[in-house]
Amino acid sequence: MMSEVRLRFPPSPTGYLHIGGARTAIYNWLFAKKHNATLILRIEDTDVERSTKDSIDGIIDGLNWLGINWDEGPYFQSDFLNEHIETAHKLIESGHAYKCFCTKEALDAKRETAVAAKITYQYDRTCLKLSPEEKEANEKQNIPYVIRFKVPDGDGSVVFEDKVYGRIERTYMDIEDFVIVRSNGTPLYLLSNVVDDIRDRITHIIRGQDGLGNTPRQILIYEALGAPVPVFSHMSLTLDPKKAKISKRSHGEVVTVQFYKENGFLPWALVNFLVLLGWSPASDQEFFSQEELIEAFSLEGMNKANSIFNYQKDHPKFFTDPKALSINAHYLQTMPIEELAPLVKNVLQNEKLWDNAYENDKKDWFISTIDLIRSRFHVLTDFAGPGRTYFSDEYEMDPKPVQKNLTKHEKIGVWLGLLAERFESLPDFNQEETERVARELADELDIKPGILINGTRTVVTGQAAGAGLFDVLLAIGRDRVIARLKKFSAQG
RNA sequence: GUCCCCAUCGUCUAGCCAGGUCCAGGACACCGGCCUUUCACGCCGGCGACACGAGUUCAAAUCUCGUUGGGGACGCCA
Numbered sequence: 001m002m003s004e005v006r007l008r009f010p011p012s013p014t015g016y017l018h019i020g021g022a023r024t025a026i027y028n029w030l031f032a033k034k035h036n037a038t039l040i041l042r043i044e045d046t047d048v049e050r051s052t053k054d055s056i057d058g059i060i061d062g063l064n065w066l067g068i069n070w071d072e073g074p075y076f077q078s079d080f081l082n083e084h085i086e087t088a089h090k091l092i093e094s095g096h097a098y099k100c101f102c103t104k105e106a107l108d109a110k111r112e113t114a115v116a117a118k119i120t121y122q123y124d125r126t127c128l129k130l131s132p133e134e135k136e137a138n139e140k141q142n143i144p145y146v147i148r149f150k151v152p153d154g155d156g157s158v159v160f161e162d163k164v165y166g167r168i169e170r171t172y173m174d175i176e177d178f179v180i181v182r183s184n185g186t187p188l189y190l191l192s193n194v195v196d197d198i199r200d201r202i203t204h205i206i207r208g209q210d211g212l213g214n215t216p217r218q219i220l221i222y223e224a225l226g227a228p229v230p231v232f233s234h235m236s237l238t239l240d241p242k243k244a245k246i247s248k249r250s251h252g253e254v255v256t257v258q259f260y261k262e263n264g265f266l267p268w269a270l271v272n273f274l275v276l277l278g279w280s281p282a283s284d285q286e287f288f289s290q291e292e293l294i295e296a297f298s299l300e301g302m303n304k305a306n307s308i309f310n311y312q313k314d315h316p317k318f319f320t321d322p323k324a325l326s327i328n329a330h331y332l333q334t335m336p337i338e339e340l341a342p343l344v345k346n347v348l349q350n351e352k353l354w355d356n357a358y359e360n361d362k363k364d365w366f367i368s369t370i371d372l373i374r375s376r377f378h379v380l381t382d383f384a385g386p387g388r389t390y391f392s393d394e395y396e397m398d399p400k401p402v403q404k405n406l407t408k409h410e411k412i413g414v415w416l417g418l419l420a421e422r423f424e425s426l427p428d429f430n431q432e433e434t435e436r437v438a439r440e441l442a443d444e445l446d447i448k449p450g451i452l453i454n455g456t457r458t459v460v461t462g463q464a465a466g467a468g469l470f471d472v473l474l475a476i477g478r479d480r481v482i483a484r485l486k487k488f489s490a491q492g
Numbered sequence: 493g494u495c496c497c498c499a500u501c502g503u504c505u506a507g508c509c510a511g512g513u514c515c516a517g518g519a520c521a522c523c524g525g526c527c528u529u530u531c532a533c534g535c536c537g538g539c540g541a542c543a544c545g546a547g548u549u550c551a552a553a554u555c556u557c558g559u560u561g562g563g564g565a566c567g568c569c570a
Contacts, residue, residue: 012570047569077570104568111567120494121566146568165497174495174566182568189570213496213565236498236563243562273504276519280505284518303505306563310503310521317532323504323520329532375533401530438529453529465531 005037013055017062041073084187096224147181264379401464417489
């Protein structure tokens with residue numbers, strides 16, 4: 001019987017889900033799907049000081065939104081504290097760990113001295129060398145102690161085969177006897193994480209490269225416990241354009257998943273973008289359905305070099321990485337329109353632009369209109385921004401086209417008033433007729449048709465860009481077009 | 493200070509493991525042209541990279557060593 005493949009995503013709930021964490025979750029999820037494995041969500045909430053309920057909710061909400069589902073959990077690390085402590089005591093009994101009575105102050109002093117002298121600091125094993133009598137005396141006096149893992153002696157080393165980075169070796173001498181239980185009796189990450197992974201029978205660990213340094217120490221714990229060591233895969237990190245690690249603290253909202261949810265991203269587009277940050281398929285395919293991505297995914301395609309999340313603060317055109325935007329636009333413009341409609345509904349509802357008729361009497365109009373205007377849109381929120389003019393009579397006038405297409409022409413008010421009349425007397429308000437009439441009028445007035453056409457676009461939509469004008473006119477509808485033109489003409 | 497990792501266009505990357513088909517391919521961005529009534533639509537084109545230095549070899553982006561640069565870890569955080 002083949003042994004079960006099990007993975008986990010273990011966020012610590014000290015903030016919102018950020019794109020780096022999401023990327024880790026996505027890779028674990030893809031690997032799990034690909035190998036028919038079990039994915040576990042485990043909340044590592046043992047840092048009581050910083051863990052919050054809001055953060056847990058935010059992380060779960062973010063994962064749900066992205067469509068990343070898990071098979072077990074969420075489990076909470078804090079539920080297993082006793083097991084972690086028991087394990088530490090087992091390690092003492094088996095000679096793999098020992099009590100250390102050194103005070104934090106004494107240790108800090110030693111460390112500072114070493115740093116000042118530019119000497120590498122490592123715990124000097126003072127307490128390992130304690131005689132049985134001294135130990136007993138310390139214990140009788142109830143001197144607080146931490147539990148340290150005893151790294152094997154000699155010039156051996158820990159070696160493991162990372163699925164991404166290859167063979168990694170770390171000599172015992174380079175590893176100090178690390179603390180696994182605090183003096184207040186609570187366990188530390190290195191220990192808890194391993195104990196939980198053993199209990200959860202985790203076989204594959206996919207995590208950030210910042211965990212690479214922990215791996216040799218964790219392997220030592222697995223070995224001391226006689227537990228099978230999982231397969232490790234470390235992945236490159238996501239950096240900002242200055243090559244600093246991204247964090248909510250220094251980068252703000254742009255690095256949170258929530259931000260993309262609020263700014264009109266399609267969840268799958270974000271997944272698609274994120275997965276390409278540090279991974280590539282064997283082909284040069286860039287857009288994937290979920291099935292295709294699971295099929296294509298392989299650790300082989302992981303890039304060892306860190307990648308940059310290329311967003312420029314205050315960029316006039318791109319509010320996040322341009323590639324993310326272009327991937328989102330691609331999905332927005334090509335996805336089945338019936339799938340897009342409810343998402344647009346949601347955006348319009350949030351802006352109080354929704355009309356229930358869009359799902360009944362005006363359904364055909366609604367569908368054809370969003371299909372028409374989406375070709376220029378990049379994010380869902382565009383439907384309520386530049387797209388607002390289709391759903392409301394109150395819309396912004398972009399000053400640029402106003403200047404270029406209206407203000408520049410003294411008599412434009414009169415001309416557009418005339419055009420409105422022609423539209424009014426048209427037996428049939430369709431594409432051919434509206435265009436014919438507009439061109440005829442331009443001819444009579446001896447002006448270029450573009451003047452009338454661009455002026456109309458500006459008045460009717462407030463925008464410089466958009467679909468073909470005569471399609472736009474039909475979408476907005478005869479009555480509203482005429483009313484808007486007349487209103488402008490009267491003001492002009 | 494110690495240890496670990498990495499290095500191809502501005503960005504994401506292909507190619508590297510099995511050296512020649514690579515004066516290095518794709519995508520996004522940028523620039524130009526075309527189309528057009530407009531445009532962050534579409535089409536066509538352009539710009540643009542093997543960090544550096546040695547070595548191995550008939551041949552190196554690909555293998556080796558070094559240099560430089562970058563990142564990460566060294567906590568009674570996770």
